[in-house]
Amino acid sequence: MNNKRKVPRILLGAAASGSGKTLLTCGLLQALKNRNLQVASFKCGPDYIDPMFHSRVIGTKSRNLDSFFAKEDTLRYLLEKNARDCEISVIEGVMGYYDGLAGISPKASAYDVARITKTPAVLIVNAKGMSLSAAAFVKGFMEYREDSQIRGVILNQISPMMYPRLKQIIEETLPVKVYGYVPVVKDCVLESRHLGLVMPEEIADLHDKLMKLAEILERSVDIDGLLELADGAEELPVQEPLTGYHTKRSVRIALAKDEAFCFFYQDNLELLEEMGAQLIPFSPIHDEKLPENIDGMLFHGGYPELYAKALSENKKMLTSVREAVQAGIPYMAECGGFMYLHQEMEDMEGHSWPMAGVIPGKSWRTPRLTRFGYITLEDGTCFGKNVGGIRAHEFHYFDSDNCGESYTARKPLSSRSWNCIHSDRQGMSGFPHMYYYSNLQVPEQFLRTCEERKA
Numbered sequence: 001m002n003n004k005r006k007v008p009r010i011l012l013g014a015a016a017s018g019s020g021k022t023l024l025t026c027g028l029l030q031a032l033k034n035r036n037l038q039v040a041s042f043k044c045g046p047d048y049i050d051p052m053f054h055s056r057v058i059g060t061k062s063r064n065l066d067s068f069f070a071k072e073d074t075l076r077y078l079l080e081k082n083a084r085d086c087e088i089s090v091i092e093g094v095m096g097y098y099d100g101l102a103g104i105s106p107k108a109s110a111y112d113v114a115r116i117t118k119t120p121a122v123l124i125v126n127a128k129g130m131s132l133s134a135a136a137f138v139k140g141f142m143e144y145r146e147d148s149q150i151r152g153v154i155l156n157q158i159s160p161m162m163y164p165r166l167k168q169i170i171e172e173t174l175p176v177k178v179y180g181y182v183p184v185v186k187d188c189v190l191e192s193r194h195l196g197l198v199m200p201e202e203i204a205d206l207h208d209k210l211m212k213l214a215e216i217l218e219r220s221v222d223i224d225g226l227l228e229l230a231d232g233a234e235e236l237p238v239q240e241p242l243t244g245y246h247t248k249r250s251v252r253i254a255l256a257k258d259e260a261f262c263f264f265y266q267d268n269l270e271l272l273e274e275m276g277a278q279l280i281p282f283s284p285i286h287d288e289k290l291p292e293n294i295d296g297m298l299f300h301g302g303y304p305e306l307y308a309k310a311l312s313e314n315k316k317m318l319t320s321v322r323e324a325v326q327a328g329i330p331y332m333a334e335c336g337g338f339m340y341l342h343q344e345m346e347d348m349e350g351h352s353w354p355m356a357g358v359i360p361g362k363s364w365r366t367p368r369l370t371r372f373g374y375i376t377l378e379d380g381t382c383f384g385k386n387v388g389g390i391r392a393h394e395f396h397y398f399d400s401d402n403c404g405e406s407y408t409a410r411k412p413l414s415s416r417s418w419n420c421i422h423s424d425r426q427g428m429s430g431f432p433h434m435y436y437y438s439n440l441q442v443p444e445q446f447l448r449t450c451e452e453r454k455a
Contacts, residue, residue: 004235007083009117010226011044011149013093013110014124015141020156022050024124024182025092027213029057031223032088034214040086042079044110045094046374046393046433048263048301054092057210061266065091065117068101068108068374068412069391069435072116073239078267078437079117080238088230091119097141097150101374102413106145108374114149118234122152122179122226131162135170142176152229154221155181163220179229180221185213241437245444247276247451254294258283260311261336263301268436272443276451284340285310289320296330296450297321299337301433305348305365305398311340312353321356325427330383330449333429335396339363341429342400359422359429361402370399373411375432377421380407383445384425391438394431404430425449 012028014021025041032039041054041062046069054062063082067075083089093110100109114121123141127134134155142150155166158181167178217223253272257264261284269279279298280291285307290297304311312318321341325331339345341358346365377390392409406423409432410416421430426449436443 003238005080005238007080007089007233007236008087008227008230009079009083009089009091009119009233010152010230011091011093011110011114011119011121012124012154013097013114013121013150015126015137016096019124019126020182021092021124022053023213024154024156024217025050025090026053026057026210027217028221028223028226029054029090030210030214031217031221032090033058034211034218035223037088038086040083040089042082042089042091043094044091044113045108046395046435047094048265050092051266052262056206063266065113066108066435067112067116069393069438074241074437075113075116076236077238077240080236082267088227093121097121097123098144102411105413111145111148115147117236119149120151120229120233121149122154122229123150124154124156126157127155127162127166127181128157128184131166132169134166135173138170138176139174142174150176152177152179152226154179157182157184159183160220177225177229179225180217182220183216185216241440243271243275243440243444245275245440245447247447249276249451249454250278251276251295251447251450251454252291252293253277253279253296253298253450254291255279255281256284256297256299256337256340257281258285259302260285260304260307261300261302261340263336263433265433265435268434268443271436271440272447275443275447277447284317284321285314288314288316290317290324294324294329295454296446297324297332299331299333299340299429301335301337304336304340304345308345308347308351308353312345312355318354318356322358325356325358328426328453330446330453331427331429332446333427334433335394335431338429338431339398339400342402346398359400359402361400363398363400366397366399368397370394370396371409371418371431375409375411377407377409377432377434380421380423382423382428382442383449385441385445387439387441387445389439390434390442392432392434394433396431400431
């Protein structure tokens, strides 16, 4: 049975990556927080790092909305669930507005999320070097799909003198409102590295930069108008997915969490907790051993390659992890966590360091992205059970001489496939980042295995 809920919301999209979506989103979030509004934020797609910037601004966890990972009903449910009691939700788009699967489909694009959730979209137009052409640019994006959801425009990198004339032209010729502009702001830049933006805590004076940007946006962007646009969004039909499983007793799961292991889908973690898990954070860098009396272990992705020396020199933790696996503790590891479980791992300079020794073999640096993008994991077993397809994502500059053979990874809209994942009745580890709402049996099987061992 569907229930309709009021969820004030907007989506910020752009023509391409590098158009200023993340910076503008964070600046707007800061401006809204400065107005003492309760704000929720989301990122379209599988990205981990942009939501960390959102979270630093709003003080609570930002979430992902991904229409490849989740069915349409589930996507709407996750939006409504995570926006409850908030006065506005701001969704940051991904890549270009219509860019989706394999670069040839709008599926899993920002447009697709806006379409499914009926969210009013505001197109960020990098107007540097443009004048009248900006109107033609906006017209093309609005008319490419009849249900484009584009209701507004913000002009980026434009002078205050040019803005009034462009605003008048666009609004006179197109059924869209221009909600302001962003001038060139040279000292509000977010730096990047091999997996995307650097981490928020690595940027000097990030708070000061965002406060300055928020002050600029208060003067140059019609924030009251954006709030009105968000409040006018259609009511959202919501149908809660039936998880149907809960542990009989609390299950203690050690969660690797520090500067080396920091890539999490918050909805994955909360789903585990809703199913009965107690997540116990620990640091493979700073702690000497695993938490006491654990029933399972989780190693997610991050930047272990930047901390390989510190991870390797923490011999007591490496021994603790290895002995826990030898004792039969169930575990899941993905990407950076998978690399940590190897016998050896290279750092960014190509130096090799001893690691936990759970996975025979070595993980090493490659010169380019390896097996990048969405995949569906098929033809394998999850803790000894065939649960069907699992949707996941890979994004890494490292490879392994022992990636696993338990699953076949298939690219959507492509004939490409490869084998991956080590999976048996105790553990599941490999490069893919899995999204639990794509297949609820994955967290269920993990927790069942942990509980059965505990019993």
